[in-house]
Every structure is written in C-alpha cells, then in structure tokens.
Amino acid sequence: MRFEMPNMDEQAPTLHKAMIDYYCALTARQGLAFSPREQDTPNMTVRLEAGAILSGVTLTEVAAQSTGTITAPVTHPRIDRVVIDRITGAVSVVEGTEAASPAAPAIPTGKLPVAQVLLATDTTAITNADLTDERVGGGSVAIGSIASPSTTEVASTQDVADTLAAFPQQDTTARQQAMFNALLAHIHVDRASGAVPSGYLHLFKTDELATKTNATYQSGSRVYDNQASSTADTGSPGSGSSGLDGYTACDSACTITNGRVVTGVRVYSTSGGTITPYILRDDGGGNHTVVASGSAQVHPGGGFATLALTTSYTVPGSGTYRPAAYSAAFGGGYLTTTRIYKSGAASGTQAYSSDSNSCIGFGYAYQSSAGNMTLITTAITAPESVTSIAIGILHKAVDAVTLNTDLKLRFSADDGANWTGFLTLEEVCPFDSDYKMLWAEGVVEDTGTAAKWEITTLNAKAQQLRAADMLFN
Structure with a gap:
C-alpha cells in the first residue's frame, strides 16, 4: 500500500482509517525507541x-x-x-x-x-x-551515532569543508564559530585526530603529543592535565590465589580519602588478566553502589598496575568509598584481610558478602598537586608556507586561571626552529559545562610548512586540555 497522509476531508472512510493505522505503525518504532x-x-x-x-x-x-x-x-x-x-x-x-x-x-x-x-x-x-x-531528536536509531560513517578513521575533510569554506577567513567571529562547530562535530562522533581544510584537528583519542612535560594523559576522558598523579596501595600481597576469580571484590581496609579525585583503581596481579575497575560506595547493611567505573582492561602482571576509570571521580566529603574490580581470572597474589565480594560483575546497588579470607591487593591512583605543564604537537605538514595562524583549544580551568598569565600559547611554522611570540588567548564561548573554547591568532614571520603549537601552564594552576584546532593562513 502506498502511504498517504491521513486526511478525513479527502479520503474515503475505509482509506482514511487504513492510513491512520499505517501512520501509527510507521511512527511507533521511532516514538518508542529507548522510551x-x-x-x-x-x-x-x-x-x-x-x-x-x-x-x-x-x-x-x-x-x-x-x-x-x-x-x-x-x-x-x-x-x-x-x-x-x-x-x-x-x-x-x-x-x-x-x-x-x-x-x-x-x-x-x-x-x-x-x-x-x-x-x-x-x-x-x-x-x-x-x-x-531526554531522548535526542527521536527515531529508532539513536541520534548521535548516525552522523559518523566511521568512529575510527581520522577526521574527514568533508565533515567541515563546507562549514569552513562558507566563511571568509578575515571574518574572525565566523571563523571562531566554524572552528567551534568542527570541534563539536568531531568529538561528538568520536573521530581521531586528522587533517581538515587548511588545518588540523587534535582530538586526543590516543596519547599523541610529541612532548608533554609535567603532563598526564587520561585515556578515559581523552585529556591532558597538569595534576600530578599519586597512588595509595595496600600492603605487600603474597603469592597464590585469592579465590576471587569470577567475583567483584574489594578490600575493606582500602578506603579512599574523602575529597580526592580518583583517576584509576590499582590491582595487584602476578600474571595479569582482563580486569574491570570500579569505585564502590558503602551504603551499609552489606549493600554497595557503583559510583564510577572503567572499561575492561588488560593488567600486565608483575605487581600493582593502574586500571583507568572512564572519567575521574571526585570522592564526596563524607561516606565510605573503596576501589574494587571484577575479573574472570585475577592472575594471582593475595592479602589476608576482610574482603567484600559478590559473584559476577558489579552494577548499580547490590548486596555483597564479607569474610576474612584471602583478598586481592587493592589501591587507587589520584590527582595531587598541579605542576607547570608544557605540551607540544608533532609537526603537521601544511599545504603551503604558513604566514598566519589561528588556533582554538578546548580548555578546562580546574583552578582559577588568568589567560596569558597562567596559560600561554605559541606557534612554529618550521618544526620548532623558530617560534612566534606568545599569542593572545581570549575566551570565545563555553563548550559544555566544564570546557571553554579559547582562541588565538597571529602573523608568522619565520614561515614554513612544518606547523606545530606549544601550550604552557604556569603558576601551578590545575588545568586540562581536551582538543585543539589549528587553521593555517
């Protein structure tokens, strides 16, 4: 049957009823998807x-x-x-x-x-x-996945070519908006770093920068930050099996200091295995709730290793929180302590058992004091000699930051042999609740085709860099 929009004034009753049924059938899948x-x-x-x-x-x-x-x-x-x-x-x-x-x-x-x-x-x-x-748009196919032909290839030039070409390059405000849209689109569809028309996007799906001094790359959130990482581990586990393979477990004695920003769970394993990290909140009465987690990761064995959380977790000022993990095979090593455990992977709020038998060695990684960070890209080959530059960055000020005092940016067109003076950074707009888009532009005197930028943080102010967009000439 060919679909016609229901119209009671123009359709016979039988056809009108059929079109209503047909329309409902067409829209039901879309309207109910993930409802x-x-x-x-x-x-x-x-x-x-x-x-x-x-x-x-x-x-x-x-x-x-x-x-x-x-x-x-x-x-x-x-x-x-x-x-x-x-x-x-x-x-x-x-x-x-x-x-x-x-x-x-x-x-x-x-x-x-x-x-x-x-x-x-x-x-x-x-x-x-x-x-x-809060479902976005609608449709049986989740919006947000359909925009990308691939989530693994480098950034497509076609994704932003029309946007960038639509604005004259001398129009700074329009270029800023085009740059913002390019960053937003590529991050949203989870693209890798790659070339765009007359420029390059750094999206940090991997730890890709050529130089990072006093900087930590967080793979879960794909950011570089200047907050030093410290660890807190329990005891010195002995050899042998904990008997907790196939369980989610934690050590009752290994609690996280309230207020700390936790970036990963530390697990002791002699031979390694695939392990999923969690942060559990102790709700009392044997119940625990997963408040943060990471993907399943391969432990290299040989002792303690950090398994990253998907995003860092700030432990509230009160309450009891512990690092925990699940694995079908933890790989050996145990402590004699009070262990807390349940069969299978953790999810939501669940009841846990406890006893004083062998437990895995646990700890956690957390952010401590901030240092002064320097980030430098690898050289990007420009299509022609670069005479002017515009750079947009997605930046999070964890501490109060004064642009061009606590954060500085400069550019080189000849692979770092010569650098511009520090370009003047300005805030353009919020990117989301955490990050803001910053912008800088300038003339390049020592021209060339090997383009790179350098970002420096100063005065021990905690900051994060999520992405950067570099446009030539």
Whole structure:
C-alpha cells in the first residue's frame, strides 16, 4: 500500500482509517525507541523499550532493558540520569548529587541521554511522574551515532569543508564559530585526530603529543592535565590465589580519602588478566553502589598496575568509598584481610558478602598537586608556507586561571626552529559545562610548512586540555 497522509476531508472512510493505522505503525518504532517508563509493577528501576543503534555501517538491535536498582537519597532530593552507550545501547545510570535544589549530573563521553529521574528521600518506587524524557531528536536509531560513517578513521575533510569554506577567513567571529562547530562535530562522533581544510584537528583519542612535560594523559576522558598523579596501595600481597576469580571484590581496609579525585583503581596481579575497575560506595547493611567505573582492561602482571576509570571521580566529603574490580581470572597474589565480594560483575546497588579470607591487593591512583605543564604537537605538514595562524583549544580551568598569565600559547611554522611570540588567548564561548573554547591568532614571520603549537601552564594552576584546532593562513 502506498502511504498517504491521513486526511478525513479527502479520503474515503475505509482509506482514511487504513492510513491512520499505517501512520501509527510507521511512527511507533521511532516514538518508542529507548522510551523510558515505570515498570509494570513500579520499583526502584527504570524500564527502557527496545531500540536500535547505528554505529558506522553496523545496526544493532537492542532489546528492552532495565536499569540496575537506583537508591533513594538520604538527606536531600537528587536527580539521576539514565543514559545508553552510544555504540552498544546498553543502559546505565549516572548518579547525581543530593541538594535542596538538585541539578542533573553531566552526560559522560560516549553516552546518550534517555531520562532524568527525580528522587526524593522517601521514594520507594519510580513512576512515570518522576521521569523526564531526554531522548535526542527521536527515531529508532539513536541520534548521535548516525552522523559518523566511521568512529575510527581520522577526521574527514568533508565533515567541515563546507562549514569552513562558507566563511571568509578575515571574518574572525565566523571563523571562531566554524572552528567551534568542527570541534563539536568531531568529538561528538568520536573521530581521531586528522587533517581538515587548511588545518588540523587534535582530538586526543590516543596519547599523541610529541612532548608533554609535567603532563598526564587520561585515556578515559581523552585529556591532558597538569595534576600530578599519586597512588595509595595496600600492603605487600603474597603469592597464590585469592579465590576471587569470577567475583567483584574489594578490600575493606582500602578506603579512599574523602575529597580526592580518583583517576584509576590499582590491582595487584602476578600474571595479569582482563580486569574491570570500579569505585564502590558503602551504603551499609552489606549493600554497595557503583559510583564510577572503567572499561575492561588488560593488567600486565608483575605487581600493582593502574586500571583507568572512564572519567575521574571526585570522592564526596563524607561516606565510605573503596576501589574494587571484577575479573574472570585475577592472575594471582593475595592479602589476608576482610574482603567484600559478590559473584559476577558489579552494577548499580547490590548486596555483597564479607569474610576474612584471602583478598586481592587493592589501591587507587589520584590527582595531587598541579605542576607547570608544557605540551607540544608533532609537526603537521601544511599545504603551503604558513604566514598566519589561528588556533582554538578546548580548555578546562580546574583552578582559577588568568589567560596569558597562567596559560600561554605559541606557534612554529618550521618544526620548532623558530617560534612566534606568545599569542593572545581570549575566551570565545563555553563548550559544555566544564570546557571553554579559547582562541588565538597571529602573523608568522619565520614561515614554513612544518606547523606545530606549544601550550604552557604556569603558576601551578590545575588545568586540562581536551582538543585543539589549528587553521593555517
């Protein structure tokens, strides 16, 4: 049957009814995709209807699913966020912060928003009235994955060619907007660094800079920062098996100092294995909640190693938090201590057992004091001799930062043999709740085709760099 828009004035009753049914059938898949709702018998989970994710040329059908158990806040209301993975469609919950007027937590990189959940201290079952639908656009295929023909190739010149070509280069404001759009588009579809028309995007999917002094690359959040990393490990584990293969476990004695910014979980293993890191909050009564996690990673063996969290986690000022991990095979090494454990991988809030048998050695990596960081790119080959430059960077000021005093930028067109004076940085606009786009431009006297930039932080101010866009001439 050929579809016609339902029109009761022009269609016969039988055809009109058929077109209404046909239209409903066409739109139902789109409208219900990943739709959040209460359970048939409401409880402390949220149900998502079936949907589909298009990643590159791969379409993944995702069955209806439910979140893990969500816990009610203790003192003040809280807003949690239900999200799905941009590649797999798997659901997870980002826990918010209790407050008299709570705000929703940030959407993690690689996730798509589905719903906000408003929780009161007396919430015992989540109903539709507690949910705010946040699905982007609509459609059975999750928006945010369909924009990219590939999530692994370098940045496509075609993605930004039309945008950049539409603005005359002497129009600084328009160029800034074009640069912002290019960064936004490429980060959103998870592209790698690569060439764009008359320039180059650095997106830091890998630790790719030629020089980094007093800098740490965070693979989970894809940033460079100048906060020194320290570790806190428990004891000296002995050889032998902990007997915790196939379990999520933590050491009751290994607690995280409140207020620290944790970047990874430290696990002791003599022979290595694939291990998934978590941060658990002790809710009392044997219950623990996953508040941060990382992807499954290969431990190299030989002792303690750090398994990165997807994003760094700031431990609240009160409460008990511990590093934990899951592995089908932890690879040997144990301590005799009070261990906390459950069968299988961790998710949401779950009940854990405890005893005084063998446990894995645990610790954690955290950010300490800030140093003065220098970042320099590898030389990028320009299509012609560079006589002028414009650079935009995505920057996060963890401490209060004065541009051109605590943060400086300069450029070289001849692979670092000669540098411009420090270019004047200015703030253009917010990129998201954490990062701002900064801009600098200038004339290049020592011309050449081997382009690179240098960014320096000063006065021990904690800062992060997420991406940079360099445009020539």
